[in-house]
Amino acid sequence: MxxxxxxxxxxxxxxxxxxxxxxxxxxxxxxxxxxxxxxxxxxxxxxxxxxxxxxxxxxxxxxxxxxxxxxxxxxxxxxxxxxxxxxxxxxxxxxxxxxxxxxxxxxxxxxxxxxxxxxxxxxxxxxxxxxxxxxxxxxxxxxxxxxxxxxxxxxxxxxxxxxxxxxxxxxxxxxxxxxxxxxxxxxxxxxxxxxxxxxxxxxxxxxxxxxxxxxxxxxxxxxxxxxxxxxxxxxxxxxxxxxxxxxxxxxxxxxxxxxxxxxxxxxxxxxxxxxxxxxxxxxxxxxxxxxxxNKKYWTDKTLIRALDEHEDYELLARKKHLKKVLFDMVADQTGKMFDPEVLTIVWARRFAEYKRPGLLKYDYERFVKLMTNTQRPIQVIWAGKPYPTDTGAIDIFNELVHISHKFKNMAVLVGYELTLSKLLKQGSDVWLNTPRITREASGTSGMTASMNGSIHFSIHDGWHPEFAKDGKNAFTITPVDYELPFFEQDRLDNKNMMDILENSIIPTYYDNPHEWVNIMKSAMSDIEIEFDSxxxxxxxxxxxxxx
CATH class of the missing domain: 3.40.50.2000 (Glycogen Phosphorylase B;)
Structure with a gap:
């Protein structure tokens, strides 16, 4: 046959x-x-x-x-x-x-x-x-x-x-x-x-x-x-x-x-x-x-054309359009209206304890300050499927749902399959990856995000070290000793992550948009050959x- x-x-x-x-x-x-x-x-x-x-x-x-x-x-x-x-x-x-x-x-x-x-x-x-x-x-x-x-x-x-x-x-x-x-x-x-x-x-x-x-x-x-x-x-x-x-x-x-x-x-x-x-x-x-x-499947063709033609204005305009498309899904699921001008961070992958979906809120007081900052606002979206009998992972998912009720700029989405995954990668500004170091074998979701100009912000593990030039095409959370107790790893990783977010990522996005576009373009260009299937x-x- x-x-x-x-x-x-x-x-x-x-x-x-x-x-x-x-x-x-x-x-x-x-x-x-x-x-x-x-x-x-x-x-x-x-x-x-x-x-x-x-x-x-x-x-x-x-x-x-x-x-x-x-x-x-x-x-x-x-x-x-x-x-x-x-x-x-x-x-x-x-x-x-x-x-x-x-x-x-x-x-x-x-x-x-x-x-x-x-x-x-x-x-x-x-x-x-x-x-x-x-x-x-x-x-x-x-x-x-x-x-x-x-x-x-x-x-x-x-x-x-x-x-x-x-x-x-x-x-x-x-x-x-x-x-x-x-x-x-x-x-x-x-x-x-x-x-x-x-x-x-x-x-x-x-x-x-x-x-x-x-x-x-x-x-x-x-x-x-x-x-x-x-x-x-x-x-x-x-x-x-x-x-x-x-x-x-x-x-x-x-x-x-x-x-x-x-x-x-x-x-x-x-x-x-x-x-x-x-x-x-x-x-x-x-x-x-x-x-x-597979780049051909995952990338937005108009975004790639803008990159190839060195049209920064068109690149930004297309990115904002893709954010609006994603935000229509956010509104449909949650009733929240997100703003395409606002820095949007996404954590989306399988919910599992070692991937630490809740690391961003580990220091809750600092998280609240971040979410309520009106001068340099952010929007955060979580999505992903826990294993249906993994009660611990489901509890983390549900905790995030309950917290999201307190913030109009926080959403937890369901239906994390190919279509939603593509929307999130094309419509996000930052793709957050927070596994415990040495536990991430590869972590390919960040590749398809980078292909669409979403900056990979990650623990130094999996494929990330082979790609990342910190501050140039990605942002790297400072590595910690993986032999430390889990609670100490989580505390240090959260501190390092928040420091970079507050002192580097957010200021660059709002105060230096030209540099932000350069990082986007570098991410899209650098990912193109080595990380295409x-x-x-x-x-x-x-x-x-x-x-």
Whole structure:
């Protein structure tokens, strides 16, 4: 079956299957939660732009991640609505996998290249009439909180994805695991090739985070009973996955021992990942390929034209227009009328404790003074989706909602998906990023903000150190010792952040608009090549696929 609507570029002819739990390619296809999906979506768009021989493999989530609505008191309300996608093409083949000693049927759906301008993507569903209700729920919700369901999802993605590609006679040279979720494909390939060294020649792995949630650990006996190892006996599974002495099975370690090469997603993350997994015997090499985003999709074309034509007046005028478009959304959701002349700061990404969405208000008295300054006013917008069962992150979101009632220049928005993300990046002046240092693997949201002239104001972590020239194309929060207690890190990071905001960012915006435009232009120019996903997609071929 020919999946491609374009002729493959000879430079990228090696056949690659890119396995990911989520893809964010368009607002209408709600099969993503956050950064991992945004990254995969940009990668698939650049595959199309470069005419690479890559096919995406993911799951067709019947209810998506969740719809972010509000309760009566405006606090967060996770809601689930069944989705239908009439632009997907049903494949005329089905495959089956064993999950918990039961046969589960899988149907494939194809997102063709020309629908959204991406690589072809095959999406797998168990939500079909051939399965009983429990089996149908496997592909209901992205990142289901139930451990059994989560592992079943990984079996469907890894084993089911490999079987589906074989069933449609699509030859694959390299299987690329975007995070460890697709690890069961290693055991499907082992059954085909008969030894792990041959398997390794065909597998590469990208690790995306040092966070525990992104490096799953399960009891190996539980995984064996679930069918995670695709019929291999337990001793064989232990031997090829490096879990010989413990019953705690790490998906990341399994991937590092089953791939020929792996990568972290920024230069810093490459160092952190090597330190994290330094003691793993016989693991593959971990290099760095810094994440990137698809400029063509994310940027406002008029803004880019003004930059290219060196029209500062047009650049500023367009930015104010984009702020007005964003502020229409603010007014619609909150009833607040924001002013396009006022410096607007946005914090928007997945709500998680280590990302510290509430750091700006850590010193509350200082925060109030900042928000009530009428001489040099600011406007602040928060947006982002907490994991629906992460009560701590939801509490932070709801606390911000309650605080926002006190300020007409503070908004907390819901519905943080591709459309709102693009509005925020194009309509903000400053993009605030506040993770605890060493905990941010990459943090690509700031890239797409910088592409649209929103100045990245960030902790010195992730991709930021590779890009930032402090005060020239970005602003950097002075690094602190990451070994300090969390409360002390938070106190110092807040102080340093507020000092820069009050003494540098706000005065530059209001007192030196010419300099502010220069920073905007430098950000847009400096981000253009190194952080466009064409570079990243090319680098994967050069450093991993063709190795």
């Amino acid at each position: 020919n999946l491609f609507s374009y002729d493959i570029n000879e430079k990228f002819k090696k056949s690659v299957a890119y396995f990911s739990m989520e893809f964010a390619v368009d607002q209408s296809l709600k099969i993503y939660s956050g950064g991992l999906g945004f990254l995969a979506g940009s990668h698939m768009r650049s595959v199309y732009d470069l005419k690479q021989n890559v096919v995406g493999v993911g799951l067709l989530w019947s209810f998506g991640y969740y719809d972010q609505l509000r309760n009566e008191d405006r606090t967060l309300k996770p809601h689930y609505t069944r989705k239908f996608y009439y632009f997907l093409e049903e494949l005329d083949v089905k495959v089956s996998v064993k999950v918990d000693n039961k046969d589960v049927m899988i149907k494939g759906f194809l997102l063709r290249c020309d629908v959204f301008g991406t690589a072809p993507i095959i999406l797998l569903s168990t939500d079909i009439y051939e399965n009983d209700y429990l089996s149908r729920t496997i592909t209901h919700k992205l990142y289901d909180a139930n451990e059994k369901t989560r592992v079943a999802q990984e079996i469907v993605l890894g084993i089911g994805g490999a079987k589906m590609l074989e069933a449609i006679n699509h030859k694959v040279d390299i299987y690329h695991m975007n995070e460890g979720h697709a690890l069961p494909l290693i055991y499907e390939l082992y059954n085909r090739f008969g030894d792990i060294e041959t398997v390794k020649k065909h597998v590469v792995f990208t690790t995306h985070t040092p966070e525990t949630a992104g490096n799953e650990v399960h009891n190996i006996n539980f995984l064996y009973e679930m069918g995670f190892f695709n019929g291999l006996d337990l001793n064989t599974a232990r031997n090829i996955s490096g879990c010989k002495k413990s019953d705690n099975f790490s998906l990341t370690i399994g991937a590092l021992k089953g791939a020929k090469i792996a990568n972290g997603v920024s230069k810093i993350h490459g160092i952190v990942a090597n330190e994290m997994w330094n003691d793993v015997e016989d693991r593959c090499e971990i290099i760095s390929i810094t994440n990137a985003q 064409a570079r990243m997609a090319t680098e994967y071929y050069e450093k991993m696929f063709n190795l």
